[in-house]
Amino acid sequence: MIDFSAKIVAWLRERSFFQAAQKTLVMLMPIAVLGSYFQLLFDLVFSPNGLIYNIFGLDKILIDHLWYAGSFVTRGMVQITFGVFGVYAAYFMARYTAQIYHRDSTMSGLAAVLVILFCSYASSSGRDNRMPFTTGLLQVDGVFIALIVGYCVGQVFHLLGRQCLSVKSENTAGIRHRAWISMLPMAVSLMLGIVFGVIIYELQLKTLNSASFNELISRVQTTNNLAEVMLLSVVITLLSWLGIGYPLRSISGTINNAYTAENLTYALHHGNSWNVPYKFLGSSLINSYGAMGGASIVLAIIVVILLRRKNREIETLALFSLLPAAFSSTLGFAIGMPLILNPLFILPEVLLPLINMLLAAGAISLHILPVCVYPILKGTPGILIPFFGTNGDWVALIFPIILFILDVCLLLPVIKIGEKIERQLNLEQEGAINAQK
Numbered sequence: 001m002i003d004f005s006a007k008i009v010a011w012l013r014e015r016s017f018f019q020a021a022q023k024t025l026v027m028l029m030p031i032a033v034l035g036s037y038f039q040l041l042f043d044l045v046f047s048p049n050g051l052i053y054n055i056f057g058l059d060k061i062l063i064d065h066l067w068y069a070g071s072f073v074t075r076g077m078v079q080i081t082f083g084v085f086g087v088y089a090a091y092f093m094a095r096y097t098a099q100i101y102h103r104d105s106t107m108s109g110l111a112a113v114l115v116i117l118f119c120s121y122a123s124s125s126g127r128d129n130r131m132p133f134t135t136g137l138l139q140v141d142g143v144f145i146a147l148i149v150g151y152c153v154g155q156v157f158h159l160l161g162r163q164c165l166s167v168k169s170e171n172t173a174g175i176r177h178r179a180w181i182s183m184l185p186m187a188v189s190l191m192l193g194i195v196f197g198v199i200i201y202e203l204q205l206k207t208l209n210s211a212s213f214n215e216l217i218s219r220v221q222t223t224n225n226l227a228e229v230m231l232l233s234v235v236i237t238l239l240s241w242l243g244i245g246y247p248l249r250s251i252s253g254t255i256n257n258a259y260t261a262e263n264l265t266y267a268l269h270h271g272n273s274w275n276v277p278y279k280f281l282g283s284s285l286i287n288s289y290g291a292m293g294g295a296s297i298v299l300a301i302i303v304v305i306l307l308r309r310k311n312r313e314i315e316t317l318a319l320f321s322l323l324p325a326a327f328s329s330t331l332g333f334a335i336g337m338p339l340i341l342n343p344l345f346i347l348p349e350v351l352l353p354l355i356n357m358l359l360a361a362g363a364i365s366l367h368i369l370p371v372c373v374y375p376i377l378k379g380t381p382g383i384l385i386p387f388f389g390t391n392g393d394w395v396a397l398i399f400p401i402i403l404f405i406l407d408v409c410l411l412l413p414v415i416k417i418g419e420k421i422e423r424q425l426n427l428e429q430e431g432a433i434n435a436q437k
Helices: 002-013 016-027 029-044 051-055 064-083 085-100 105-124 143-160 172-181 183-203 210-222 226-242 246-250 258-270 282-290 296-308 312-326 331-336 343-365 382-389 395-436
Strands: none
Touching: 002 016, 002 343, 002 395, 016 029, 016 085, 016 143, 016 331, 029 051, 029 064, 029 085, 029 312, 029 331, 064 085, 085 105, 085 143, 105 143, 105 172, 105 183, 143 183, 172 183, 210 226, 210 246, 210 258, 210 282, 226 246, 226 282, 226 343, 258 282, 282 343, 282 382, 282 395, 296 312, 296 331, 296 343, 296 382, 296 395, 312 331, 343 395, 382 395
């Protein structure tokens, strides 16, 4: 079974789109890890509803100038890493796609940047003239569309561009020649980008941002139907695997609506949340037990990697990502591993949250586990979300730990498949190098 699964995943990874996407995300790993640390600092320390800010009362300890300076720096670094991540992704996706077909990768990347920026401009025009670019297409939570743009531009260069052989040292005349022969595919790429941008502008399409998924997010937050919660969880986790993280991130914080307010009011009146009117609210169930603030699968994978110690580079990445992932800042590892658009992790990312939620729902039904109803501070570790969400119930502390151990055990065969694929790819590369010699 492992061999069969490894063959399927290996075949998918050999497709040009997945090849280019994996290379792109790995290349952007330093930016993602850096952004995850600044996101961690902003959420924990420099946000008024952050965990450390409230625990240590930083509003009374830190002087205003220091706090505002820290908030400015951390917010700014998050913006230049995650806020415009789509620009970096489109550039490298186009480059690696063009490289597969031995086309001019640099010019392909530049064309992709122009296309993604124009589409972002078209999406923002007519809404707020003070903001020339919409953040939806450029943010890390919408990286999927940036990868698609980069891949399409790379394919245009594949079809219309000339073969471009790499040289160790290139003079000005050579660069000028490359630029001229790339004019046709670049012009066609820009024309296609303009057409797409005009369609966005004329139809006022809601491109990939949180507003695009309002109906989905609203349904997740308000449904108390367990079957519907399971179905919506599949949609949200699948979107997250694709690189569209808006829905999952939208339900990772404190949710305020009539249903959560009624649950909280009941808990405050009765001193506990055992018999609240809405026991299976999607936002509460997914965030508390399915995704555990978005950290459950990522943190479990990191633990498995550190336990197995099979690849030093990936182990180093896991060590660097352990601290932010523990506090629900998981994008650094998700991009650097990468987990996004990795065929190996599509089933674990979808199925493990389902298993966690089904077990949690069963425990709630059997009156073993209380319902999470209390507000959660930003940066709260994913495993501790149920504990704080139930106002310190010890069963709600032990139960997520059991779920986490179960996730680690279920991920072991998946990681073994990944290691097997890497060994096969390394052997193939060594064989190709020896054949050339």
